[in-house]
Amino acid sequence: MSLSDEADRTLDTRAAGLDDPYASNPQRPATSALTPWWRWLFLLPGLAAVVFGAHGLLSNGNQTPLRSWLTWFVGSALLNDLVIAPLWIGLGWLSALLLPRAARGAVVAGAAVSGVLTLVALPFVLGKGRDPLNDSFLPRDYGLTLLFLVLAVWVVTAGAAVLAVRRSRRT
Amino acid sequence: MTAALDKLLGARLPGPPDALRQGPFRRGAFPSPLHSERRAARTGAVLGIAFTVCFLTGLVSHLVQHPPGWFVWPASPSWLYRVTQGVHVATGLVSIPLLLVKLWTVYPKLFEWPPAGSPSRAISRLSVLVLVGASVMQLLTGLINIAEWYPWGFFFTSTHYWTGWIAIGAVAVHVGAKAPEIRRGLARRGTPGATAGLTGEQAAERTAVDDAAETNGVSRRAFVLAAGLTVGAVTLTTVGQTLTPLARVSVLGPRVPGLGPQGLPVRQTAKKAGTTEVGADYRLTVEGPRPLSLSLTDLQALPQHTVRLPITCVEGWSSSADWTGVRLADLLEQAGLARDTEVHVESLQKGGLYRISTVSPPHARHPHTLLALRLNGEELAPDHGYPVRLIAPNRPGVMQTKWVTRVAPGAKGTLNGA
Numbered sequence: 001m002s003l004s005d006e007a008d009r010t011l012d013t014r015a016a017g018l019d020d021p022y023a024s025n026p027q028r029p030a031t032s033a034l035t036p037w038w039r040w041l042f043l044l045p046g047l048a049a050v051v052f053g054a055h056g057l058l059s060n061g062n063q064t065p066l067r068s069w070l071t072w073f074v075g076s077a078l079l080n081d082l083v084i085a086p087l088w089i090g091l092g093w094l095s096a097l098l099l100p101r102a103a104r105g106a107v108v109a110g111a112a113v114s115g116v117l118t119l120v121a122l123p124f125v126l127g128k129g130r131d132p133l134n135d136s137f138l139p140r141d142y143g144l145t146l147l148f149l150v151l152a153v154w155v156v157t158a159g160a161a162v163l164a165v166r167r168s169r170r171t
Numbered sequence: 172m173t174a175a176l177d178k179l180l181g182a183r184l185p186g187p188p189d190a191l192r193q194g195p196f197r198r199g200a201f202p203s204p205l206h207s208e209r210r211a212a213r214t215g216a217v218l219g220i221a222f223t224v225c226f227l228t229g230l231v232s233h234l235v236q237h238p239p240g241w242f243v244w245p246a247s248p249s250w251l252y253r254v255t256q257g258v259h260v261a262t263g264l265v266s267i268p269l270l271l272v273k274l275w276t277v278y279p280k281l282f283e284w285p286p287a288g289s290p291s292r293a294i295s296r297l298s299v300l301v302l303v304g305a306s307v308m309q310l311l312t313g314l315i316n317i318a319e320w321y322p323w324g325f326f327f328t329s330t331h332y333w334t335g336w337i338a339i340g341a342v343a344v345h346v347g348a349k350a351p352e353i354r355r356g357l358a359r360r361g362t363p364g365a366t367a368g369l370t371g372e373q374a375a376e377r378t379a380v381d382d383a384a385e386t387n388g389v390s391r392r393a394f395v396l397a398a399g400l401t402v403g404a405v406t407l408t409t410v411g412q413t414l415t416p417l418a419r420v421s422v423l424g425p426r427v428p429g430l431g432p433q434g435l436p437v438r439q440t441a442k443k444a445g446t447t448e449v450g451a452d453y454r455l456t457v458e459g460p461r462p463l464s465l466s467l468t469d470l471q472a473l474p475q476h477t478v479r480l481p482i483t484c485v486e487g488w489s490s491s492a493d494w495t496g497v498r499l500a501d502l503l504e505q506a507g508l509a510r511d512t513e514v515h516v517e518s519l520q521k522g523g524l525y526r527i528s529t530v531s532p533p534h535a536r537h538p539h540t541l542l543a544l545r546l547n548g549e550e551l552a553p554d555h556g557y558p559v560r561l562i563a564p565n566r567p568g569v570m571q572t573k574w575v576t577r578v579a580p581g582a583k584g585t586l587n588g589a
Contacts, residue, residue: 003206003279039350046343050301053336060329068324069334076307077300084271085278089201096388105393109400116268116401117408120314121423129319133440134554136431137319145422149408 212356
């Protein structure tokens, strides 16, 4: 039972007493949510920090137009949930279909490294903030650099994958 | 009361018809045993440490730039801000892969069925939206900001600061809310702690998932290795923008220490600041009981001192240089002020948020705080603040005011909250 199946534990009667401290059970009132005691050291200051931050944003005047903030706030969550995660899971599904089992670990690592490097370098590759008067900012050709890096990562990945497959066939 | 509250929060909400349970909502739609409580807790612990460090170093940077009355920032060690801000940006960057790994681990929870089984689940899921929205937004806008690209309608600095409080608060609430799961997930496998609060049957299920993760096509080891490699790759390719020995390795860093006019990177150019035309009529005025008005030649005739100090940008890069000029404290004394007078320095530039900066007593009296005339042995380039710039130890670059024309006692007026 991984997290995906655990998801419906509100309907899992076994969970009512033990697993989910919020679950409804007349025999076991919500005081169960008090434990472990140290959760309150996180919950209360955490709530205070959220309220403090929200209040700060709301009283930040025209420095934080709410509409723009909300767009980035919700958009950021959706960027992961609707773009990055499905893309990654799709690639995982393909790799499970196409690759020998022994090669998958290496390929996942290679894909993760090249994907993250691409993501981090993307704003520099796009260079929207580039200033023709300032050569010291974004001094490199980031597109080309990234390309070489990703190629290097995949050369190493391919080597590791081939080795892993050979080793698995030998044993 | 608690029983009533429990009844209210735990009440079953009517779910959508089961016929709608399709696609990712299906039972077993995400078969990998790496989508487990254990992996979620352990990735979360690492990410939580990164977020905490990132938040605290960001808070330091905010306090240095907008010091409340109780806050004193020292002038030494001169490298302290270089370290805190370098760490702020570096931990923010490594949090990008860590957060993606964490979100992948718990992705099945997004398709929980029913979507909200009880009011408590609905509240819990909303709080997770706040957590994910604030976390991803902070990392994404932070990254785009160091690329000096501003595709949003808010002022980055203050918005990043306040959203940072929401993000760290949401992380703390999440830790509190998931305390039982975290306690189990962080306990060593096979110990009683790893199954605390579970029935025997549930414990057996969790153990089976963790066992499967060991022998899975992509095993737990491969998963941890991949996560570690992404963190290493991001760090190696960017951290050299402030960790000078790695400058040549960090090929994706937006700055290279030592690269720029006179061997130093530039943030604000003279052309943008409108300070390219500085004529013979330039004067540096120092207000005080004996006001001074000094030409560049006058300044050059005063005792000169050379110090090696870094420029540290809030964007996370830093680069050291040799600066030569007049001690600020000497000038204050000459103007009839105490050497540790709090002063503000004003730039020739007409606008901009960083036209004026406050020099607090620890920096004002420090012998390394100069009104510099020369950089690495040459007269300052226009982009580095010709004719005169402030350089002080342990301060953010935005407070090392360039094109200085006036020094006056007192802190700068509060321009705005940011």
